[in-house]
Amino acid sequence: MRIVVHGQQAFGKAVLEELLKRGEDVVAVYVAPQKPGQKPDPLMEAALAAGLPVYQPDSYKKPEVWEEFRALRPDLQVMAFVTLFVPEDFLNIPTHGSIQYHPSLLPAYRGASAINWPIIKGETETGLSIFWPDNGLDTGDILVQKKTPISETDTLGTVYFDRLFPMGVDAMMESVDLVKAGKAPRIKQDESKATYEGRCAPGNAKIDWGKPWEQIDRLIRGCNPAPGAWTTLDGKTIKMFDAKPLPAKDPKGIAGKLGEIVAVDADGITVVCADGRFKVTRVQADGPKVGAGEWAKGANIEKGAKFG
Numbered sequence: 001m002r003i004v005v006h007g008q009q010a011f012g013k014a015v016l017e018e019l020l021k022r023g024e025d026v027v028a029v030y031v032a033p034q035k036p037g038q039k040p041d042p043l044m045e046a047a048l049a050a051g052l053p054v055y056q057p058d059s060y061k062k063p064e065v066w067e068e069f070r071a072l073r074p075d076l077q078v079m080a081f082v083t084l085f086v087p088e089d090f091l092n093i094p095t096h097g098s099i100q101y102h103p104s105l106l107p108a109y110r111g112a113s114a115i116n117w118p119i120i121k122g123e124t125e126t127g128l129s130i131f132w133p134d135n136g137l138d139t140g141d142i143l144v145q146k147k148t149p150i151s152e153t154d155t156l157g158t159v160y161f162d163r164l165f166p167m168g169v170d171a172m173m174e175s176v177d178l179v180k181a182g183k184a185p186r187i188k189q190d191e192s193k194a195t196y197e198g199r200c201a202p203g204n205a206k207i208d209w210g211k212p213w214e215q216i217d218r219l220i221r222g223c224n225p226a227p228g229a230w231t232t233l234d235g236k237t238i239k240m241f242d243a244k245p246l247p248a249k250d251p252k253g254i255a256g257k258l259g260e261i262v263a264v265d266a267d268g269i270t271v272v273c274a275d276g277r278f279k280v281t282r283v284q285a286d287g288p289k290v291g292a293g294e295w296a297k298g299a300n301i302e303k304g305a306k307f308g
Contacts, residue, residue: 001180002073004094005043006030007080011101012043014169015080020050022173028072032083033058043080060086069093076179078172079133083112088135096179099143100133101172103164106145107189110138113200115160118150119222120200122214125149126159128168130175132186137196141186144175155224200227207231209259209307213245213276228284231259232308233301241289242282248275259307261296268292271307 003026005016012031019026029047033056034040047054057065070093077091077098091098104114106129118126127147132140148163178184205223207216207230216229220243223229228239248254256262256272263270268281269292280292285299295301 001025001075001096001176002027003176004028004030004069004072004074004077005047005080006077006082006086006098008032008041008043008083009081010042011165011168012041012080013046014165015078015101015172016043016046016050018169018173019078019176024176026050026052027074028053028055030055030057032056058084060084060090066090066093076176078176080168080172086133088133091133096184098133099130099172099175099179099184100140101168102129102131102138103160103168104138105129105147106131106138106142107191107194110194110196111198113197114138115156115164116200116222117197119154119156119159120218122218123150126164128164128171130171131189139189139194141188143178143184143186144171146171153221155221157225202227202230205229207240207307209271209273211274213247213273213278216273216278217243217245233305236285238307239284239289240280240282240292241284242292243278243280246270246277246279248277257306261301261303261305261307264293264296264301264303266293266297269296269301 003019003024005026007015008031016029029043029052031041031044031054044054055068074094076096077094079098079100082100102114105127109117125147127145129142130144131142134140146167150159205227207219220229220240224241228241230237230239254272258272260272261269262272268279271278271280282289283292283295285295
């Protein structure tokens with residue numbers, strides 16, 4: 001079966017390398033367009049190292065792009081982390097169509113930040129879907145789904161890199177096997193259960209110290225490592241990545257104002273919220289991420305300073 005891999009970044013590279021390791025007939029690779037000054041995409045580097053032709057169209061609506069794709073005589077397009085819109089007619093050019101990875105249990109959490117939002121909203125479970133893409137946003141029929149729990153300490157990074165990334169590569173291989181065997185299902189998504197969340201951007205990641213500790217905790221974890229939950233101090237943005245919640249037994253007895261730093265220690269700073277405190281241990285100000293205690297010492301942050 002002649003396979004075209006379409007994607008980018010580390011996940012696309014991992015899918016390509018696994019297909020090649022299995023001896024699959026990968027005939028070409030499509031990669032997101034490279035911007036000026038940008039480092040070569042890991043998937044592109046892996047494809048070139050394997051001697052595969054690489055294509056980087058900036059649009060999939062051009063006739064010449066379609067003809068180029070048809071000339072490859074593809075049987076299946078495997079889409080691993082694709083961000084450009086690809087029309088359904090293009091998706092159907094391969095003999096068996098196209099399959100795509102999405103890091104949520106569709107139809108829940110359609111959209112570009114499908115890992116952030118389940119954590120931020122307090123879900124206890126998430127997963128991934130391999131589906132047959134169409135002209136909608138993550139609306140195509142389901143082929144394979146896998147589930148994974150979200151713990152009280154999970155971050156975007158742990159959920160993705162520790163689980164949804166490797167599980168996704170395995171699920172892609174399982175899906176390819178099902179297509180080859182002629183046993184790949186097409187399960188309609190239940191539109192009554194569909195949810196969509198926009199991109200989790202910096203505007204969504206601002207910490208409100210007047211919120212309950214659980215909401216702040218989920219926001220910090222759901223934005224770690226990107227886009228990074230943030231607050232301000234003296235007009236400067238401070239991102240917070242690691243913070244341990246310290247719930248108060250009696251919220252009425254919390255000493256300190258909302259957002260106030262009530263302790264500065266070598267290993268971190270302690271900040272007041274609506275119903276408790278947070279021991280913040282890793283932050284980012286002007287430069288790289290550093291220990292919060294180190295940052296406080298270098299920036300001369302003292303007890304009594306207050307985040308916005």
